[in-house]
Each structure stands twice: as structure tokens, then as C-alpha cells.
Amino acid sequence: MIEVKGLTRYYGSFAAVKDASFKIADREIVGFLGLNGAGKSTILRVLAGLQMPSAGTVTVGGIDATVAPDALRKRIGFLPEDPPLYREMRVSEFLRWVGQVKGCTRAQVEAELPKVMETCRLTDAANQVIGELSHGYRKRVGIAQAIIHRPEVVILDEPISGLDPRQIVEMRGVVRALKSFATVLISSHILSEIAQTVDRILVIHRGRIVAEGTEQQLSGSLGTGTRLTVVVRGKLDACEEVLGKSELVEGYELAAQGELVNASVTLRGDKREEFVRELVEAGLGIRQIQDSMGELEPIFLELTRAAMAPAGLESKQHPIHKEADA
Amino acid sequence: MRGMLLIARRELAAYLNSYWGYAVIAAVLVVDGLLFNAFALGNQPKLSSKVIEEFFYFSFGTTIIASILLTMRLIAEERQTGTIVLLDSSPLNAWQLVGGKYLSAMTVLTTMVLATAYMPALVFVNGKVSYGHIFAGYTGLLLVTASVAAIGTFASAISRSQLVAGFASVVITIAFLVMWLLAKVADPPLVDVLSYFSLFDRHYRGFMRGQINTEDVVFYLSICFVFLMLASRFMAARRWR
Numbered sequence: 001m002i003e004v005k006g007l008t009r010y011y012g013s014f015a016a017v018k019d020a021s022f023k024i025a026d027r028e029i030v031g032f033l034g035l036n037g038a039g040k041s042t043i044l045r046v047l048a049g050l051q052m053p054s055a056g057t058v059t060v061g062g063i064d065a066t067v068a069p070d071a072l073r074k075r076i077g078f079l080p081e082d083p084p085l086y087r088e089m090r091v092s093e094f095l096r097w098v099g100q101v102k103g104c105t106r107a108q109v110e111a112e113l114p115k116v117m118e119t120c121r122l123t124d125a126a127n128q129v130i131g132e133l134s135h136g137y138r139k140r141v142g143i144a145q146a147i148i149h150r151p152e153v154v155i156l157d158e159p160i161s162g163l164d165p166r167q168i169v170e171m172r173g174v175v176r177a178l179k180s181f182a183t184v185l186i187s188s189h190i191l192s193e194i195a196q197t198v199d200r201i202l203v204i205h206r207g208r209i210v211a212e213g214t215e216q217q218l219s220g221s222l223g224t225g226t227r228l229t230v231v232v233r234g235k236l237d238a239c240e241e242v243l244g245k246s247e248l249v250e251g252y253e254l255a256a257q258g259e260l261v262n263a264s265v266t267l268r269g270d271k272r273e274e275f276v277r278e279l280v281e282a283g284l285g286i287r288q289i290q291d292s293m294g295e296l297e298p299i300f301l302e303l304t305r306a307a308m309a310p311a312g313l314e315s316k317q318h319p320i321h322k323e324a325d326a
Numbered sequence: 327m328r329g330m331l332l333i334a335r336r337e338l339a340a341y342l343n344s345y346w347g348y349a350v351i352a353a354v355l356v357v358d359g360l361l362f363n364a365f366a367l368g369n370q371p372k373l374s375s376k377v378i379e380e381f382f383y384f385s386f387g388t389t390i391i392a393s394i395l396l397t398m399r400l401i402a403e404e405r406q407t408g409t410i411v412l413l414d415s416s417p418l419n420a421w422q423l424v425g426g427k428y429l430s431a432m433t434v435l436t437t438m439v440l441a442t443a444y445m446p447a448l449v450f451v452n453g454k455v456s457y458g459h460i461f462a463g464y465t466g467l468l469l470v471t472a473s474v475a476a477i478g479t480f481a482s483a484i485s486r487s488q489l490v491a492g493f494a495s496v497v498i499t500i501a502f503l504v505m506w507l508l509a510k511v512a513d514p515p516l517v518d519v520l521s522y523f524s525l526f527d528r529h530y531r532g533f534m535r536g537q538i539n540t541e542d543v544v545f546y547l548s549i550c551f552v553f554l555m556l557a558s559r560f561m562a563a564r565r566w567r
Contacts, residue, residue, distance in 0.1 A: 049415065050414050050415055051565050070417045070419055073415055073416060074417040076415070078411070078415040080411050082408050084408050084410070085412075086336070086409060089339075097335075101416045102416050103417050145412065
């Protein structure tokens, strides 16, 4: 669906994106992960046809962004971080207008409008003036304007920024619903959030793609293993003995809380089933076991640290990315 | 054309939904009315054609001010509020975008200009005026309006804020207005060039007197075309910067 080769984008003499290459399949949800200023938005803006690449090629569904930008934009729906909305218009009026501007006939827009309202959970706000809506609703109107013309690719730049926890959960549902008809690209710097929504992650740092893969692939490639938080009933010494002897465990930290022991465990790879069996066989009473929250944080920091420190390393891509290319 | 009309329709609704458009039109009509009463009619007896000529003389000033005030927001406001992304990410090309914006401004300005028609019509009460004179005067006035609106659209396209756009429009328009002064102190062949670009002195006086010269019409239409083309080129080039 999307193929990017050697994409480079300069602003003056500053290279916001350097030699980025990747492929995205049809109906895939891909997350662009990076710190502020990493180049995520620039890549998305080039893919959306808002900016032209300084070098390299970008094709969406076989259409070259530099050769036929108008045709490309017809196939793409774009939501920037701040939704571009005319505050004086009513929601349905605005969506009708956007649909026609994006090349649909009035009949097509009328047919699509109820579905889009439903997908974005806007039905109850159809006749409200946009300027009077809450931030969460405005984000949803932003998504609705991006999909009203039924695009093949939907690009969402930081779709959850500024939303409260309830709105984030709702937004996650909306984004997943888009997958039924479109390829979805999302950028975010909220690591835990991106992992819950996307099929694959591209990690961007200083304009380069430093890694690419699923959360597990990224984690495995760095040898960071799987992190678990385990609460067991037993004595601290007994726990220490079991974990110390285990060949599955790469590292651990223990803390006693009365009769319970809290253990933060890092496994050598994804061997959660074997690890649980080992604990049971050792006679430790498992009270609770869960994946550690924010698993992506250490992965992300590790990847960006590798790209940041020595000058020579900056141009090298992470092995995962090479594998994906191969 | 459809895309251009869609842009124009929304822009027109924005004019009607805000106080700005009404305020500018009302101010122009009030000032025009006062000037017409004080100077064109005056206290001394005058020939009707002289009254009409003076009416078109001061209408020139109020109309170019209104053109600048109503066009400075066209594209700069979209950039200020971030809605320019919506237009940039649509399949519309730069010409449709600029054309639609310009068309909406011209609709409002034409309505405003035609709303002054009651003033020359008043002359019919006690005077005798040629319809041709009035037609020629309004043709000139609308051509000037179209030219300054094109300048304003261009200024709005290159500016990040409405204020800067307004300032740029004023500077460009004044430059065209004072060409005849520069022409007075210049030597040939520069004198002909400067004189030709004079927005008022060389090209508008004929319309005031009821004459329509092809050269003047071509001049104003050229100004419109050049500035609208520059605006659309600038909008298209932004993607590459």
C-alpha cells in the first residue's frame, strides 16, 4: 500500500528526515514512535501530500507523491495534532462540505455521513456548533473529516494528545474501527498507548528510522526479555533461591510485604508459560502475575540511546530494521 | 470549477457569519454617503456629470480600503487558525483554492459597490445623467476593486498573519498609486513604464469621466491575473519549501 524509499526532507539546511525507507501493507495500523522533533510529523506530512520530499520516493497505492500529489491526497485522510476545524460551522454541515471538497458527490457524502458519524461516535453532536464542542469531540470531528471521503490511508498525528483517560479509551476504539477499511498511520510519543493500538511500530530518532517491528520483536532484538511483575506467597529467601537458580530469569528485584513477596522479573525472551510452571513446581503460591506497565519505555530509550551517542552509530539502523528490509 | 465554488461558498458563509464583513460594508456606505453629500452634491450648483465624476473619484478611495480590509484575512486567517492544513490535504489545487477565496471576496465587494448605486440614482431627481457615464464609472470601480482584491489575496497568501497581510496590501497598493508621482521625476523610457503602472492617474480617470478604454481594462485585468497567479504559485510552492 505504502512504499517509501530513501525519504529525505530538509527545512533550509536542517534535515528533519534522513534517508527513511519502509513499507506498509494494506489495512495495517502502524505507529510512528519518537521524541518531539524526531521527524514523525514530517514523515506523516509528506505521506499526506502536504509537503514534498527533498529526496527519495513516496508511493501510495502506486501513486507517486511528487508526480500526482492531487490524486494522492484524494486517497488519504489526514488529521494533524490540532484538528483543522471551522469553529463556526455545525458538525454535519462541516463534514458535508469537507466530503465535497475531497472530491465526493453530494449523494456520496450523504450516504457516507451516517456511517462516519457512527464510527466516530458523533451522532449525538451532529447539529452542534464545532466551537462549542469539548476537546475530545473536536478530535473525533477531526477524524471524521479525515475519513468522510473513505480514504485508503488514514494518517493521525498525535490523535490522543490532550485527551483525558476516558477519551483516550474511546479514541482507541475509533482508531481500531478505521482498520476495517483503511491503512492507519499514527504518530505518538506516548509509548504505552501506541503499543495498545498498532500492529507494528517504526521508531524514529533524529530523522532516521532506528528500528521497526512489533513490540515483541523490538524487545527481543535488544535482549531486554519480557518483564513481569509477580506477587507470590512465601518467604523472601525461598523466592530468591528459585529465581536465582532459574535459567529462564535474566534479572530480578524482590521486596517483601508481610506474607507476600513482590518480584519484578526480567525473562530471557518470551518464556512466560515456562516461568509460571517453574514457580508452581517450586511450591510458590502465585497471587498475581502481570506484564510490567510501560514495557516500551526501556526499549525506546535503549534504541534512541544507541542512535544518539556516538556519531558513527547515528547512521546505523537497528538489526530489526535490516531484517524487515530483507 | 466545482472545487473553487465550494471554497467560495464556505468563505462567503464565513463573511456572513462574522461582524467583519458587515462592519466594513456599513462603514464604506456611511463614508461614501457623507462624502457624496458633502462634496459631490455640495452647496454650489454643478453639472450632473461633474457630480457623478466626483462620486466615482471618492468611491475609488473607500473601495480600495474596503478591498484591503476584506481580503487580508482570506488565506492568512486559515494559516493563523491552522485550518490551512484542511485545504492543503485536500485534492484541490492551489489555483482552485486561491480562485475560490478571491471569488468570495469579489462577491462581497461587488455587492458593496453596487449598494452605492442609490447615490448616482439620486442625481436623476434634479439632474440629467447619461446611463453610459454611470455604467463606465461602475465598470472602472469594479475593475479597481478586482485589482486591489487580487493584490490583497496575494498579500494574504504570503503572510502568516492578517495584520502583516493588510500591511503588505497597503504597501503594494500605495506603490501602484504613487507611480504617477515617480513618473513625473523620471526620465524616458522609465517615465512611460512608471506612468503605465499608475493605478489611478493613468487608468481610472477615463472611467470617472464616462470613458471605457480597452487599454485601461486590459491593465486592470492584467493586475488581477498576475497577482492571482503569483498567489497560487506561492501556495503551490509552499509544499516544496
